[in-house]
Amino acid sequence: MIEIKNISKTYNGTDNVIDRLSLSIRSGSVFGFLGPNGAGKTTAIKIAVGLNSPDEGEVLIGNGSPFRSETRENIGFMPEEPHFYEQLTGLEFMKFTNDLFDRNRRSSSEEIDEILEKTGVYKARNKKIRDYSKGMKQRLGFAQALVNNPNYIFLDEPLEGLDPIGRIEIKKILANLKNKGKTIFFNSHILADVENICDQIGIIHRGRLIYSGPVAEFKKNKSLEEQFVETIRGFSRQ
Amino acid sequence: MNIILTITKNTFRQAIRDKILYGIVIFGFLFMGSAVVLSSLSLGEEVFVARNFGIAGIYLFGLVITVFLGASAIYEEIEKKTVYFTLSKPVSKSQIVLGKFFGLLFSTGLIMFLMALAYLAVVFYIGGGGDYKIFLIILLQLMETGILLGLLILFSTFTTPLAAIIYTILIIYIGHLLSLIQNYAAKSAGPAAKIILTSLYYLMPNLEKFNIRSPVVHNYPISVNELALSLTYAILYIAIAVYAARFVFEKRDL
Numbered sequence: 001m002i003e004i005k006n007i008s009k010t011y012n013g014t015d016n017v018i019d020r021l022s023l024s025i026r027s028g029s030v031f032g033f034l035g036p037n038g039a040g041k042t043t044a045i046k047i048a049v050g051l052n053s054p055d056e057g058e059v060l061i062g063n064g065s066p067f068r069s070e071t072r073e074n075i076g077f078m079p080e081e082p083h084f085y086e087q088l089t090g091l092e093f094m095k096f097t098n099d100l101f102d103r104n105r106r107s108s109s110e111e112i113d114e115i116l117e118k119t120g121v122y123k124a125r126n127k128k129i130r131d132y133s134k135g136m137k138q139r140l141g142f143a144q145a146l147v148n149n150p151n152y153i154f155l156d157e158p159l160e161g162l163d164p165i166g167r168i169e170i171k172k173i174l175a176n177l178k179n180k181g182k183t184i185f186f187n188s189h190i191l192a193d194v195e196n197i198c199d200q201i202g203i204i205h206r207g208r209l210i211y212s213g214p215v216a217e218f219k220k221n222k223s224l225e226e227q228f229v230e231t232i233r234g235f236s237r238q
Numbered sequence: 239m240n241i242i243l244t245i246t247k248n249t250f251r252q253a254i255r256d257k258i259l260y261g262i263v264i265f266g267f268l269f270m271g272s273a274v275v276l277s278s279l280s281l282g283e284e285v286f287v288a289r290n291f292g293i294a295g296i297y298l299f300g301l302v303i304t305v306f307l308g309a310s311a312i313y314e315e316i317e318k319k320t321v322y323f324t325l326s327k328p329v330s331k332s333q334i335v336l337g338k339f340f341g342l343l344f345s346t347g348l349i350m351f352l353m354a355l356a357y358l359a360v361v362f363y364i365g366g367g368g369d370y371k372i373f374l375i376i377l378l379q380l381m382e383t384g385i386l387l388g389l390l391i392l393f394s395t396f397t398t399p400l401a402a403i404i405y406t407i408l409i410i411y412i413g414h415l416l417s418l419i420q421n422y423a424a425k426s427a428g429p430a431a432k433i434i435l436t437s438l439y440y441l442m443p444n445l446e447k448f449n450i451r452s453p454v455v456h457n458y459p460i461s462v463n464e465l466a467l468s469l470t471y472a473i474l475y476i477a478i479a480v481y482a483a484r485f486v487f488e489k490r491d492l
Contacts, residue, residue: 011491046322046492049326050325050326051322051325051326051492052491052492069328069329069330070328072326072327072328072329073328075326075327077322077323077326079319079322079323079326082319082322082323083318083319083320084320084323085248085252085320087251087252087255087256088248088251088252092251096244096247096248097323097327099240099241099244100241100244100324100327100328100329101327101328102328144323148327154326
């Protein structure tokens with residue numbers, strides 16, 4: 001279970017990027033976190049994985065704080081528009097991230113190859129990352145999030161920059177991970193994809209959570225996109 | 239320990255694959271090779287000139303490489319967000335700072351060692367035999383490099399590479415003039431200036447402690463006690479700089 005309890009975050013002491021955000025995501029579900037640009041999605045995900053600390057509130061991932069290394073052994077995270085160590089090859093980068101985990105969480109060479117195969121990076125594994133396209137970098141960013149076989153997977157805009165085939169492939173992997181009981185939390189702008197994959201969604205606007213619950217309940221016989229735009233506009237007018 | 243080693247290896251691998259670094263190293267070797275030509279212009283002092291020139295070259299290019307590699311160590315990790323990959327894993331900021339430090343120290347150490355081999359070849363070619371004291375010079379230069387890398391990593395946690403380079407060049411300059419500053423403070427400065435200069439003397443790294451180039455070239459004896467003191471001083475200074483870097487990095491939001 002992922003529990004985000006009443007977290008707030010300000011930058012420079014004034015801008016309230018996250019304002020008393022609370023979420024509860026049950027284990028084995030896929031949660032889509034939506035919101036317009038600058039709403040606080042990335043800040044929230046960074047706090048959730050322990051990259052930044054909240055000013056108030058706390059996050060629990062499987063009952064553990066993300067600031068504890070034991071908890072992070074069980075987390076996979078893919079940042080938005082990932083940047084890499086460009087001098088490394090894809091395979092070297094995977095081995096590097098793999099070696100950062102405890103021995104019993106690490107993947108074997110065969111398992112790394114399997115992850116690279118599944119995410120479509122295998123053929124380019126020995127090429128320097130600086131020669132990768134944006135889509136390939138996105139795939140590699142996704143691949144490294146799976147290297148420790150985590151139970152909790154956090155993805156910041158995982159489908160951004162992928163071509164339609166890439167999006168289908170990644171969505172298929174997400175569905176498989178869900179079937180294996182993994183808990184997936186992801187930020188996205190691509191609402192059609194969210195609609196397909198997610199059990200639940202959360203909508204954040206100006207740092208505040210304005211909806212959290214099942215997708216169908218939110219849509220109310222409209223498309224997710226229509227309902228999303230209408231809701232955000234409604235809150236913007238307030 | 240294992241994580242620090244992994245980050246060290248990664249930093250080392252990144253550093254030695256940098257094309258700009260290759261450019262600097264090639265210039266370094268050309269500089270070393272030019273000692274052969276220059277020494278041939280001197281009358282009867284070929285070996286002395288070649289040793290002077292070679293040792294100066296190793297120091298100069300060692301400094302350039304240190305500053306080049308260290309100035310953006312943490313800054314680039316934060317700006318390019320590569321640190322998100324490491325810090326979202328069971329890795330602490332202290333481990334990143336230490337891994338970066340050792341990775342960069344090994345990279346600069348390797349290049350200095352290779353330059354020392356080139357130096358030995360040049361001196362041998364000119365007829366100076368095996369000038370193995372160069373490795374003692376390299377060891378002490380590595381201590382100075384460690385201090386500078388510690389400070390560069392500290393600067394790179396809160397400022398841009400350009401600012402880090404400027405601060406470091408100032409520190410190198412002041413660090414080699416500290417005994418002059420201390421003398422001036424003791425003999426000529428007023429009370430306020432004395433306090434400032436004395437503080438500067440104790441705060442800044444005394445880089446002259448690691449300069450045994452002149453005694454080696456002139457074949458003067460080198461005190462073992464002095465060497466041990468210099469090594470202890472370097473380790474303490476590096477520990478303080480790296481701890482300060484970790485402290486500042488810890489406070490930074492990403």
